[in-house]
Amino acid sequence: MIDIKEGRIESLLKNAVERAKFNNEPQIISITKQINNIDPLHVFESARKFSTNRTFWTSTADDYWLVGAGSVHRITASSDRFDKTEEKWQEILGKAIIHNPFDVPGTGLLAMGGMSFDPKGSKSALWKNFDESSFIIPEFLLTVHNSSSYFTVTVKVHPADEPEKLADSLREKEAVLLSSPDYFPQEVDIQSTEEIAPDEWKQVVQRATEEIRHSTTDKIVLARELRLKLSANVEITAVLNNLISSQPNSFVFAFEREGDCFVGATPERLVKLEQDRLLSTCLAGTAPRGETKAEDDQIAETLLHDEKNRSEHDFVVKMIRQAMEKYCSDVNIPDKPVIYPLRNLQHLYTPVSATLNKDFSIFDIVKELHPTPALGGVPRDTSLEFIRKYENVDRGWYGAPIGWLDSSRNGEFAVGIRSGLIRGNEVSLFAGCGVVKDSNPEAEYEETKIKFKPMMSVLGG
Numbered sequence: 537m538i539d540i541k542e543g544r545i546e547s548l549l550k551n552a553v554e555r556a557k558f559n560n561e562p563q564i565i566s567i568t569k570q571i572n573n574i575d576p577l578h579v580f581e582s583a584r585k586f587s588t589n590r591t592f593w594t595s596t597a598d599d600y601w602l603v604g605a606g607s608v609h610r611i612t613a614s615s616d617r618f619d620k621t622e623e624k625w626q627e628i629l630g631k632a633i634i635h636n637p638f639d640v641p642g643t644g645l646l647a648m649g650g651m652s653f654d655p656k657g658s659k660s661a662l663w664k665n666f667d668e669s670s671f672i673i674p675e676f677l678l679t680v681h682n683s684s685s686y687f688t689v690t691v692k693v694h695p696a697d698e699p700e701k702l703a704d705s706l707r708e709k710e711a712v713l714l715s716s717p718d719y720f721p722q723e724v725d726i727q728s729t730e731e732i733a734p735d736e737w738k739q740v741v742q743r744a745t746e747e748i749r750h751s752t753t754d755k756i757v758l759a760r761e762l763r764l765k766l767s768a769n770v771e772i773t774a775v776l777n778n779l780i781s782s783q784p785n786s787f788v789f790a791f792e793r794e795g796d797c798f799v800g801a802t803p804e805r806l807v808k809l810e811q812d813r814l815l816s817t818c819l820a821g822t823a824p825r826g827e828t829k830a831e832d833d834q835i836a837e838t839l840l841h842d843e844k845n846r847s848e849h850d851f852v853v854k855m856i857r858q859a860m861e862k863y864c865s866d867v868n869i870p871d872k873p874v875i876y877p878l879r880n881l882q883h884l885y886t887p888v889s890a891t892l893n894k895d896f897s898i899f900d901i902v903k904e905l906h907p908t909p910a911l912g913g914v915p916r917d918t919s920l921e922f923i924r925k926y927e928n929v930d931r932g933w934y935g936a937p938i939g940w941l942d943s944s945r946n947g948e949f950a951v952g953i954r955s956g957l958i959r960g961n962e963v964s965l966f967a968g969c970g971v972v973k974d975s976n977p978e979a980e981y982e983e984t985k986i987k988f989k990p991m992m993s994v995l996g997g
């Protein structure tokens with residue numbers, strides 16, 4: 537263990553307590569150190585002993601991992617959620633003591649969380665633990681970047697706290713987290729599967745195509761739900777482990793709220809910010825993978841030139857380009873998409889890079905982009921109206937921005953698709969598809985069926 541100097545934590549905590557006394561209010565302090573490498577999944581599993589609000593985040597194409605456990609502070613908001621969250625985050629940053637000698641994205645004081653797809657959408661009890669917007673500052677944070685591991689402890693100290701006692705209790709929890717769990721969970725079996733109203737859903741797709749032909753709406757993304765019951769409570773760590781090994785080019789994530797967990801492997805980056813360097817992704821238009829290399833190449837070639845899929849994709853590119861031009865300089869977007877291969881399907885993909893202007897934050901971009909036409913439609917307002925009126929799914933956090941941000945203008949948000957909500961032994965999976973004027977309900981139904989596969993297969997289906 538590469539520890540920080542003996543007594544150093546106590547002295548940092550002591551300073552924080554002094555400041556809490558002086559201001560007569562709680563003081564947030566975060567302390568980061570480098571540690572020996574440890575399996576992030578082990579940390580996530582160990583965190584179960586004291587936290588029902590864990591976060592897991594990795595990009596399977598990069599060596600980048602975040603695990604958050606416990607909650608020092610939760611930033612929630614409903615109306616005006618992007619601006620309010622940004623405002624509250626800035627207020628916290630302005631007052632916090634951050635002891636972080638490392639210039640590594642995702643170390644130090646961090647907020648991780650997400651939001652719902654549409655605060656005005658239909659609500660059921662399903663997502664009751666997931667606020668319209670909810671970001672947690674974790675008590676303990678593991679960051680793995682380029683094969684180095686960092687550990688951040690964040691505490692809210694109060695004027696009456698005793699630094700030595702605090703340090704002891706933090707060390708105890710740290711020991712629990714950083715020791716490997718005695719048992720690594722295994723997947724359980726699916727007992728029953730229930731597709732929610734597939735025939736009605738196809739009728740809604742049909743209705744959407746008619747709406748598109750007869751109005752100024754060009755694209756509407758429609759989602760449906762699949763409910764599973766398992767033989768025992770789902771082991772989140774096992775699900776994550778399977779997603780990591782089976783889903784290349786994806787963000788594997790888990791956002792837990794009071795034990796309920798939103799889990800998935802999404803290929804869709806919304807925005808990545810490293811100081812001013814911004815990346816985004818246009819991902820829409822879908823085909824299955826082939827059985828052989830030749831068949832796969834043939835399907836890819838057809839997808840690249842397929843008019844219906846290209847129109848689904850081009851709506852996304854157009855909208856993201858407009859958004860980037862508003863907030864960024866050096867916007868770079870290729871003219872034509874390429875193929876983005878996943879295990880079960882392939883997408884049309886156009887990468888976006890830009891430089892974010894100094895006056896704007898990652899939340900400005902998230903606010904501008906969400907929902908892109910890959911999840912909402914074109915125009916945004918009329919497509920959302922259609923979804924609210926006809927879709928009949930409580931999307932919750934499905935299809936919405938999920939991610940993290942740190943205190944040094946770094947952060948990343950993905951769109952929460954290829955995902956499901958796990959509540960004990962019950963799972964709700966969600967999948968959607970972009971409906972355009974020449975969509976065929978049966979084909980869209982089949983497309984959503986493939987989109988359920990990544991989650992189905994890791995749940996034992």
Ligand SMILES: C=C(O[C@H]1C=CC=C(C(=O)O)[C@@H]1O)C(=O)O
Nearest residue numbers: 820821822910953967968969970
């Ligand atoms: C809405 C989903 O996918 C979107 C992202 C990529 C391709 C899509 C499509 O081709 O329809 C969708 O727009 C989903 O997976 O639930």
Ligand SMILES: [Mg+2]
Nearest residue numbers: 821822969970
């Ligand atoms: Mg599609």
